[in-house]
Amino acid sequence: MRITTQMMNTSMQANLGSAIDRLMTLQNQASSGKRIQSVSDDPIGAAQAMGYRSSLASIAQYSKNVTQAKLQLGLADSTLSDVTKALQEAKRVGLQGANAATSDDQRKAMAVQVQQQIDNILQDVNATNLDHHLYGGFATTSDPVSLNPAGGSPPYVYNGDDGVTKVAMNDSTEIQTSLTAKQILNFGGAADASSPDLMTTLVGLRDALNANDTTAIQTGLKNLEGGIQSTITLRGLVGARAQQVELHATRLSDAEATISEQLTSVEDVDITKVLTQLQTEQNVYQASLLATSKMVQSSLADYLK
C-alpha cells in the first residue's frame, strides 16, 4: 500500500486520541471509585443500581420506623409495668383493709394510699412523649383519661378513640405499636358491675375503705385481681410485639448489608483491576507518544542538499 504523509498523521492522531480517551475513562473510574457514572456507562447495571439505591432508602426509613416502634412499645411496656405495680399496691392495701382487725382510722389512711395509686395510674396513662399523648388512640392532643365532667358514675371517663397505629416494618408487614388507656384500664367494657373499668374499681375500693364496708372491699379486691391479670396479659402482648420488631430490625440490617454489597458489586470498580489497566494504558500512551515523536522527525528532505 502507498503510504502518504497525511495518512501517517491521521493515524497517529487517532491512536493518540483513543489512547488518551481510554486513559481518561480509567482515571475517572479510579478516582471516583465508580464504574457507572451515568446510565450510558452500563444501562442495565445502572437500572439495577437505581433499584438497589431505592431499596437502601426504604431500608433506612424502615429502620427509623423500627426505632419509633421500639420506643413506643418500650414506653407501653414501662407504663403497663407501672400500672401493674400500682394495682398490686392497691391490692396489698385493700387486703389489709379487708382484715377485720384493721381499725377505722387505719382504713382511712389506707384510702389515702389507694387515692395515691389512682393518681399514679392517671399520670401513667396520661403520659406524653413530645407533647403527644400516648394512650388516647388518634386523639393525641388531650388527656385520654379524666374525671367525668358530668360527675357521678363512672367517676373517670376515656376521652380518646379506638385509633390503631401500625408501623410498617417492610413493604408487606405492619406491627401495631399503639395501646390505649381504654385497653389498659378496661374502659367501655361490659356496663354491668361484674366488670367495671379499673378506675371505677379503685374509686370503689377507696370509698369502701373510707366507709368501712368490708363487703365492698372484697368485691373491689376481686375486680382488682381481674384487672391485674389483664394488664399482665396486655404486657405480654406488647412484649411479643417488641420481639417481632427486634426480629425485623435484624432482618433490616442483614438486608442492608446484602444490598449494599450488591450495589457495590454493580456500581463500584474493582480497584485492583482498574489500577492495573490504568498502568497498562499509561504505558501504551507513553509508547504512542514516543512513536509519534520518532515518526515525524525525518523525511527525505533532511538528506537532500
Place this chain on the structure above:
Amino acid sequence: MSFFGLNLAARGLAAQQNAMNVVGQNISNASTAGYHRQKATISSLSVAGSNGQRAMGAGSDVTDVQRMQNQFLDAQLMGSGQNLGRWSAGKDALDQVVALINEPSDTGLSSDMSKFWAGWQDLALHPDSASSRNNVLQAGTTLAGSFNRIASGLRGVQTQQDSAIAANVDQVNRLAAKLASLNNDITQSSISGQAPNDLLDQRGTVLTELSNLVDVRVQGNGGAGDTITLGGRSLVQGSQSFALSAGQDANGHTTVLWKEDGSAAKIAGGEIGGEIDIQQNVIPAYMAKLDEVAVALRDRVNAVHSAGSGQDGTTGTNFFVGTDAASLAVNPALLADPRLLASGATSAAGDGTVAKAIAAIKSEALVSGSTLGEAYGSFASLAGTHAVAMQDKLDAESQLSAQLTVQQQSVSGVNLDEEMTDMIRFQQAYNASARVLTTMDEMISTLINNYGAR
C-alpha cells in the same frame, strides 16, 4: 544545421518546469483536505519527416495533469460521512439526555422519589408533627421539581435540534449554491481545455461537507454534469441549485421544506437526519414515558390523599396538580396551609393511616406492571441503552470511515518522499535539458563564428 535543436531543448526545459510545478502543487497541498494528488504526464513529441526524411524527435511536453482519484472510494467516503453526521448529531443529543437524567446518584429523581415515600412514612409515625408535615410538602415539591427539570431539559434538547436544523438548512443552501457555481466553473474550464483538477477538489470538499449534513445521492460519473439529489429530488443540477427552507409543524418544531413549492423534503441521513430523528421520534418517546410516570404518581397519590382528611377536617384535597411531567406541582393550597395535608382518614391528630397508605404506593405496580420507581428506572435505562447504541454506531462508522480514508489517501494522498524524488528527477532532467541547450548553442556558435566570418 538548423535551430531545430534549440527549440527541442527549450521544450524539454518547459516540460520539466511544468512537471516541477505539479510537484510544487502537490507539496504545498500535502495537508489540504480533499486534495487529490496530481501527476504530470510527459509525452515525447516528434515531427513527421517530409520529403522522405525520417521522423524526428521534437522534444517533450506535459500533455496531461492527471488527478489521482478512485471514484468508488470517494463515493463510499461520502456515504460514510452521512452516517457519521447522523450518529454524531444523535449522540450529542443523547449525551445531554443522559446527563439530564443524572442517575445513578444521590441527587437524581429516583432518590427524590425515595425521599418522598420516606417523608410519608415519617408522617405516618408522627402525624401531629408540623415538621413531618412540612417535610412531606418539601419532598413533594422537590420530586415535582425534578420531573419539571427533566421534562424541560428534554424540551430544551428538542428546541436545540430545531435551531440546529434551521442553521444546517442555511448551510445546505450555501453549499448547494457553491456546488452549482463550481459546476459552472468546471464546465467553462473544461471547454477552454484546461484540466480543472483543483476545481474538482473544491467540488469534492463541498460535496463531502454537504454529505455530512444531508443524505444526498450523486447520479452521474463524477463530473460537473452530475445530478445531486435529496430524497429523490434534484438539489443541484449542473449550474442550477434548488434551495431548502425551514418551516414549522403543528407543534412548533422545525421542519425542512423545498423552497420552490413548500413541500416537505425527505431527509433520512446526515446531521439534519439525525437531528430530525431526535426531535421527532426519540425525545417525544422519552417525554411520553416520563409523563406516564408523572401522571401515574399524581393520580394514585391524589386518589389516596383526597380520600383522607386534613387536620381541619377538609377532605377531597388533591396532593399534586398539573397535567404532565413538565407541570407537575404540589397543590398550592397545601403549601399555603399544611394542615390541609391529609395524614389520616379522620381529622384526629394521631391518625397517620392515609400517610402510611401513600407511603405504600411505593411498592404498588402502577405503570404496566412496574412500580413508579421501576418505571422511572426503565426510562433512564432506555435512554442509556440508546446512548450506548448510538455511541456504538458512531464508533463503528468512525472506524469504517478511517479505513476508507486510509484507502482513499493511499490513492489520492501526497507522499512527501515521493515528491522529493520526483523533484530531483525533474531538476536533473531540467539541468540536462539546459546542458543540451548550451551545447546546441555552442555548436551553432562554432558554425557562425569560426566559419561565417570568412
